[in-house]
Amino acid sequence: MISRQDLIKKYIDFFKSKGHKEVPNSSLIPINDPTVLFTTAGMHPLVPYLIGQKHPLGKRLVNVQRCIRTDDIDEVGDATHHTFFEMLGNWSLGDYFKDVAINYSFEFLTKILKIPMDKLAITCFVGDKDCPKDEESYKIWIDLGIPKERIAFLPKKNNWWGPAGTVGPCGPDTEMFYWSNNNKKTPKVFNPDDKNWIEIWNDVFMQYEKTESGKFIQLKQKNVDTGMGLERTLAALSSLDDNYETILFKPLIKEIEKISGKKYENHKKEMRIISDHIKASAFIIADGISPSNTGQGYILRRLIRRSIRYGRLLGIETNFTKEVVKPIFEVYNDYKELESNEDQIIIKLEEEENKFKKTIEKGTKQFEKLAKENKEISGKDAFLLFQSFGFPIEMTMEMGKEMDIKVDKKGFDEEYQKHQELSRTTSAGAFKSGLADHSETTTRLHTTTHLLNEALSRILGPEVAQRGSNITPERTRFDFVFNRKLTEEEIKKIEDMVNHIVKKGLNVKSEEIDYKDAIKTGAKGEFGHKYPERVSVYTVVDKDEKTGYFSREICTGPHVKNTKEIKKIKIIEQSSVSAGVRRIKAIVEN
Numbered sequence: 047m048i049s050r051q052d053l054i055k056k057y058i059d060f061f062k063s064k065g066h067k068e069v070p071n072s073s074l075i076p077i078n079d080p081t082v083l084f085t086t087a088g089m090h091p092l093v094p095y096l097i098g099q100k101h102p103l104g105k106r107l108v109n110v111q112r113c114i115r116t117d118d119i120d121e122v123g124d125a126t127h128h129t130f131f132e133m134l135g136n137w138s139l140g141d142y143f144k145d146v147a148i149n150y151s152f153e154f155l156t157k158i159l160k161i162p163m164d165k166l167a168i169t170c171f172v173g174d175k176d177c178p179k180d181e182e183s184y185k186i187w188i189d190l191g192i193p194k195e196r197i198a199f200l201p202k203k204n205n206w207w208g209p210a211g212t213v214g215p216c217g218p219d220t221e222m223f224y225w226s227n228n229n230k231k232t233p234k235v236f237n238p239d240d241k242n243w244i245e246i247w248n249d250v251f252m253q254y255e256k257t258e259s260g261k262f263i264q265l266k267q268k269n270v271d272t273g274m275g276l277e278r279t280l281a282a283l284s285s286l287d288d289n290y291e292t293i294l295f296k297p298l299i300k301e302i303e304k305i306s307g308k309k310y311e312n313h314k315k316e317m318r319i320i321s322d323h324i325k326a327s328a329f330i331i332a333d334g335i336s337p338s339n340t341g342q343g344y345i346l347r348r349l350i351r352r353s354i355r356y357g358r359l360l361g362i363e364t365n366f367t368k369e370v371v372k373p374i375f376e377v378y379n380d381y382k383e384l385e386s387n388e389d390q391i392i393i394k395l396e397e398e399e400n401k402f403k404k405t406i407e408k409g410t411k412q413f414e415k416l417a418k419e420n421k422e423i424s425g426k427d428a429f430l431l432f433q434s435f436g437f438p439i440e441m442t443m444e445m446g447k448e449m450d451i452k453v454d455k456k457g458f459d460e461e462y463q464k465h466q467e468l469s470r471t472t473s474a475g476a477f478k479s480g481l482a483d484h485s486e487t488t489t490r491l492h493t494t495t496h497l498l499n500e501a502l503s504r505i506l507g508p509e510v511a512q513r514g515s516n517i518t519p520e521r522t523r524f525d526f527v528f529n530r531k532l533t534e535e536e537i538k539k540i541e542d543m544v545n546h547i548v549k550k551g552l553n554v555k556s557e558e559i560d561y562k563d564a565i566k567t568g569a570k571g572e573f574g575h576k577y578p579e580r581v582s583v584y585t586v587v588d589k590d591e592k593t594g595y596f597s598r599e600i601c602t603g604p605h606v607k608n609t610k611e612i613k614k615i616k617i618i619e620q621s622s623v624s625a626g627v628r629r630i631k632a633i634v635e636n
Contacts, residue, residue, distance in 0.1 A: 048283045050294060051380065053276060054110050057134045060154050061108035066136055069109040070576035074333045075342065075514065077572070083342050084114035084330075088135030089271045094602045095139050096215060096252065096269050102558040102580030105141035110134050110276070112381075114326060116345050119352075119440070122322045123315040125288040126244060129349065130326035131277050138270035147249050147270040148186045151222060155247070159283060165225045167236035167243055168192055171206060171218030172199035176262045177254060180205075183220040196236045204238070207250040207271070215252045215265060222247040224278075226287040246282055247274040290318050297373030298325065305369060306360040316356045323353035324370045324395070331391045332383040334514065336624070337398045348438040350398045354406070355441065365403070367395040402436055409435025413442065417451045425457015432462070490612045490634045491522040493554060493605045494544070496584065497615075498524055498632060499570060500597035501543040505536060512572045513627050521618065521633045528628045537617050537630075544615050547586065547596050551610040555585045556603070564600055568593060571600040 058068055072091040074084050085091065088111035095101040111133050121127040138147065155161045168187050173179030179199065187197055199205075208216030225232040227242040236243065252269040254262040281289045290299060290310075298321035299310050310317050330346045337347035350367065357366055371391060375384055384391070409431055416427050423431075423446055431437040439458050446453040495515050503510040506528060513525040532540075559567075561577050569583045581600045586609060588596040606612060612634055619631040 047293075048280065050276065050280060050377070053280055053283070054132075054134065056158055057154070057274070058108055058110065060158055061106075061136045061150070064106070064150060066106040066108040067103035067579065069103065069107050069578050071109060071111055073575065074112055074114050074329060075335065077515065077575075083116065083345060085111065086113055086115050087111070088113070088133045088273055089137070092137060094604075096137075096271070098267055099603065100558070101139055102582055103578050105139045106137070107139070108136040112329060114330065114345075119348070120444075123319050125290065125318075126278055126281075128277055128289070128322050128326075130322070130329050131275055134274040134276055134279075136270075136272050140267040140269065143253075143268055143270060144182055144249075144251055145186055147251070147272060148183060148220065149190070151247055151249055151272065152187075152190050155222065159279075161224065161282070163191060164232055166192065167196040167198070167223040167225070167238075169198050169200050169205050169221045169223070169238060171220075172201050174202060177218065180218045180220070180251075183218070183249075183251075187220070193234075195234055198236055198238050200238060208252070209256045213256050213258055215254070215269070216256055216262070217251045217253040217265075219248050219250040221245050221249075224282045226282060228285055228287065242287070244278055244282065244287075245275075246279045248272065288314075290314070290321065294377060295321050295325075297377060298370055301370050301373060302357075302360070302366075305364075305366045306357075306362050308360055313360060316360050319356045320353045320360075320370060323349040324367055325374055327353070327367075327395065328371050328374050328384065328391050329381075331394050332381070332387040334624075336394060344438070347398065348440060350395060351402050351436070351438060352441060352444075354399055354402055358406070365396060365399050367399050368392045371395060405435040409437050410445075413437070413445055417446070417449050420451075422452040422454060425454040425459070425461050428453055428455075428458040429461035432458070485519055487519050487634065488517055489604045489606055491517050491519075491632075492601070492603065493584075493586075493609065494612055494615050494632060494634055495522045495524055496586065496597050496599045496601070496605075497544045497547055497609070497612075498522070498540065498630070499526070499599065500586075501540045502526055502528075502630075505539050505543065506532070512570065513623075514572065521631050523629060523631050525623050525627055525629045527626060529626050530628075531622070532620055532628070532630075537620065541615065541617055547588070548609045548612045548614065550588070551608055552596060553587045553608055554605050555587055556605070557583050557585070559583060561600075567598065568595075569598045569600050 062068065072085060076082055076085055076090060088109060089096065101107065113131055113133050114129060116129065119129055122129055156163060170183045171180040184197060188194060205219050205221065207219050208214065223243040224246050225242060226244045250271040252271060253265055255265050256262055277289045277294060280292050280294065284292055286292060299317050302317045302320055303310060327346055327349045330342065335342045335346050337343055337350060353367065375388055378384055412435060413431060416423055423442065428439055428442050431442050432439060439455065443453045443455065495517065499512055509527060511527040513527055516523040558580055561579055561581050564581050564583050571577060577600060582602055583598060584601050584603065584605050585598045586596045587594065614635045615632050616635055617630055617632045621629045623629045
């Protein structure tokens with residue numbers, strides 16, 4: 047039976063042999079991208095390069111990327127869906143296209159993983175008024191020996207990617223399916239609706255750009271973005287039709303069986319949800335998020351509380367999340383983020399479990415009372431369950447579905463907005479404004495963030511280290527290592543230093559160099575972040591400095607060409623993120 051580490055190694059080594067460079071596994075929390083709550087695919091950290099920016103490692107890339115997809119939360123409970131998963135991916139940035147990409151996929155599946163061709167089926171884009179049928183991909187598969195009965199043509203909802211927003215890169219994809227039923231012979235004709243066919247790989251061909259007028263035009267730089275789900279592939283190679291029976295979940299399931307005194311065979315849905323959600327929660331906490339009522343923290347809270355509710359359905363009355371999470375540290379022992387945050391993960395799970403435990407019984411009784419008295423749970427009542435008992439609206443809706451009671455979700459949203467700003471709590475966590483925001487204001491704020499980073503360390507001391515940033519068209523948010531609140535005098539000094547550099551009109555230089563050379567020459571990077579062998583470095587050139595620059599930082603941009611473009615900055619807020627980590631927010635003024 048192939049292990050997780052073996053599968054990853056085979057994949058990375060295969061594409062390295064085809065001239066690809068390995069890209070590091072990025073954080074689940076997107077850097078400088080407010081358009082999405084979590085890293086949802088391997089392509090997410092590569093967004094600037096998919097829309098034309100040159101990548102320091104070249105045109106062929108490969109990696110394994112940890113991902114969170116929150117639009118699958120309600121699907122979790124079957125044999126193949128997950129909130130947290132690992133994506134094996136390879137990319138061509140304006141280099142090879144359909145023929146080479148499909149041949150690589152086929153070679154890896156049949157030669158390296160030795161999957162029999164008889165177990166494979168393919169889908170291609172059927173074509174519509176916007177774009178023609180993908181005959182090219184079909185012909186390549188036929189030439190490779192896939193029978194025409196095993197190739198299905200499907201519409202955009204099945205075989206098309208993007209654009210991420212309303213405009214931008216997009217294109218058809220071709221998907222590879224594996225016959226998972228070991229007790230039934232593989233059918234001669236491929237039926238995409240047959241659940242025994244499991245999608246394990248997807249080759250996306252970004253060959254079009256959707257314009258504001260709704261037209262699809264050919265892209266100058268055509269990209270290939272491929273993704274192979276590690277969990278599904280591992281199950282297929284282990285001759286399992288249930289991902290939760292692989293080594294990735296079995297230790298967690300065994301722990302749940304032990305605590306509940308029940309068997310997986312009789313309680314698959316509950317145990318799948320608990321193991322999936324606890325695993326996802328561990329990785330989210332490891333990347334610096336705590337349970338809360340907004341943004342990523344809301345998703346984390348929802349996952350933990352949903353797992354607790356399903357634990358109660360199994361009859362578990364005591365705290366159990368800290369026991370279920372422990373096997374994760376061994377299964378994923380190559381993630382240093384998990385290892386270094388093990389204590390924090392266990393503490394935060396325990397804290398959230400204790401908080402929820404205090405209110406869940408009262409909340410459940412209140413829900414049952416409302417359900418008996420009404421045909422529908424009103425928006426006000428749903429908000430009461432959220433505010434007073436800590437029930438995420440999705441949990442209320444889920445309980446309503448179980449009892450055949452409707453829940454007024456629209457009314458809940460209205461009530462919620464009255465009390466506080468709805469901070470991206472959408473469970474889909476989907477892109478909202480395209481692949482990336484390169485507006486003038488956002489570009490000014492990107493460079494402002496670099497200047498703030500440098501000013502903070504000069505005024506507060508060398509212990510200051512970046513722990514993350516988030517930039518929207520309205521403001522920049524910068525997190526840094528520091529153990530106390532900043533004084534008003536310190537904030538003014540930081541503002542004055544940055545605005546002095548802005549007025550000087552210093553040029554901002556971009557270059558691509560080896561990571562080791564970047565560090566040697568004083569370039570700053572985010573604390574704990576993994577960088578590739580070659581990186582983009584942005585330098586604010588200042589001949590008055592001994593070093594020849596004011597700031598020098600590893601970044602993917604976008605940035606102004608001269609600091610005068612920033613005009614003026616103002617720090618509008620400071621707060622504490624966690625022990626030893628502070629946060630400031632700043633804006634640019636005209």
